[in-house]
Amino acid sequence: MKDGKFITLGIESSCDETAVSITADGRQVLSNIISSQIDVHKVFGGVVPEIAARHHLEQINGVLDEAMREANITFAEVDLIGATEGPGLIGAVLVGLSTAKALALALGKPLTGVHHIKGHISAAYLENADLTPPFLALILSGGHTDLIDVRSYQNLRVIGRTRDDAIGEAFDKVARVLGLGYPGGPKIDALAPSGTSGKVSFKRVMLEKDSLDFSFSGIKTGVLNYVNTEKQAGRLFNTADVAAEFEASVTDVIVAKTLSALSLTGYDKLVVGGGVASNSLIRQQFAQECALRGIALYIPSPVFCTDNAAMIACAAYYDHLAGKTDSLDLDAKATLEL
Numbered sequence: 001m002k003d004g005k006f007i008t009l010g011i012e013s014s015c016d017e018t019a020v021s022i023t024a025d026g027r028q029v030l031s032n033i034i035s036s037q038i039d040v041h042k043v044f045g046g047v048v049p050e051i052a053a054r055h056h057l058e059q060i061n062g063v064l065d066e067a068m069r070e071a072n073i074t075f076a077e078v079d080l081i082g083a084t085e086g087p088g089l090i091g092a093v094l095v096g097l098s099t100a101k102a103l104a105l106a107l108g109k110p111l112t113g114v115h116h117i118k119g120h121i122s123a124a125y126l127e128n129a130d131l132t133p134p135f136l137a138l139i140l141s142g143g144h145t146d147l148i149d150v151r152s153y154q155n156l157r158v159i160g161r162t163r164d165d166a167i168g169e170a171f172d173k174v175a176r177v178l179g180l181g182y183p184g185g186p187k188i189d190a191l192a193p194s195g196t197s198g199k200v201s202f203k204r205v206m207l208e209k210d211s212l213d214f215s216f217s218g219i220k221t222g223v224l225n226y227v228n229t230e231k232q233a234g235r236l237f238n239t240a241d242v243a244a245e246f247e248a249s250v251t252d253v254i255v256a257k258t259l260s261a262l263s264l265t266g267y268d269k270l271v272v273g274g275g276v277a278s279n280s281l282i283r284q285q286f287a288q289e290c291a292l293r294g295i296a297l298y299i300p301s302p303v304f305c306t307d308n309a310a311m312i313a314c315a316a317y318y319d320h321l322a323g324k325t326d327s328l329d330l331d332a333k334a335t336l337e338l
């Protein structure tokens with residue numbers, strides 16, 4: 001405890017960000033340190049799991065020290081250790097979780113393992129003191145595209161999900177096809193405004209009527225076919241127009257499905273999170289559609305959309321309050337149901 005507040009130390013290492021954060025009473029961020037491996041993986045065009053794990057190992061102690069220093073906290077003041085237990089790259093998750101276990105054991109503090117997607121949802125609590133469940137959440141990340149009925153902090157039900165690629169994967173793959181480099185999401189975000197959607201046309205894949213599921217593998221193939229056809233015909237094409245149409249197409253789909261899910265559930269609160277929720281067009285379209293319908297929209301600042309440990313500390317706090325304390329034999333998991 002510090003100044004009468006419950007202190008959580010959170011650790012995130014499920015993909016390519018080594019992150020440690022300290023929060024007070026769950027939602028107040030005292031420090032949020034993130035060491036990104038983007039430059040390490042850029043040369044390979046994507047995250048290499050073994051290299052990610054090794055890099056986490058090299059970074060974690062330094063990131064931990066910095067988070068403690070910036071929060072001006074001593075280990076004695078920490079009340080809870082939270083860490084991502086899955087889903088994620090197994091070797092990567094293992095580094096953060098093992099660090100968390102070592103701290104829990106050495107300090108004699110409780111350990112709470114966190115579902116990474118619950119972390120992304122909890123990111124919305126950090127900047128909104130008034131936000132409480134129930135609400136609808138849309139999580140858009142590199143590995144997930146989920147519509148989630150958040151009935152309470154603990155009772156979450158996935159009501160729609162991707163049947164193939166995650167939306168972030170589609171951004172990254174399309175960027176690669178267009179030769180924009182890695183990670184593709186931010187590159188497409190930056191390029192699309194200088195192009196015009198509709199000059200090229202990609203299909204909006206809605207699946208069956210009434211389905212809240214997504215499919216993004218088709219659009220990736222659509223972009224690939226278009227680019228190959230143009231190249232083979234020796235025609236010049238405008239990369240920015242392709243990026244703009246791709247972005248508009250996936251945005252149309254996720255906005256339409258989310259509005260259906262809002263009607264279905266009757267909620268007037270929407271949380272959008274995950275790395276892809278930092279996309280400018282997606283933020284703008286949701287802001288516009290929610291304003292028209294009187295829906296309260298919560299999209300975290302970009303730093304809390306992409307992987308970070310503040311969201312993990314916050315989720316651990318609520319899980320711990322609800323009685324979830326894990327033993328030191330907690331396993332890292334590549335896949336994990338919400």
Ligand code: KG4
Nearest residue numbers: 141142143168185189275276278279306307
């Ligand atoms: O949530 P996140 O940081 O990690 C996972 O849990 O997967 O999401 C990473 C994904 C990557 O696919 C990345 O390209 C995408 O988020 N991303 C974006 C933007 N920033 C990150 N996609 C579109 N626009 C962005 N501005």
Ligand code: ZN
Nearest residue numbers: 141275306307
């Ligand atoms: Zn994530």
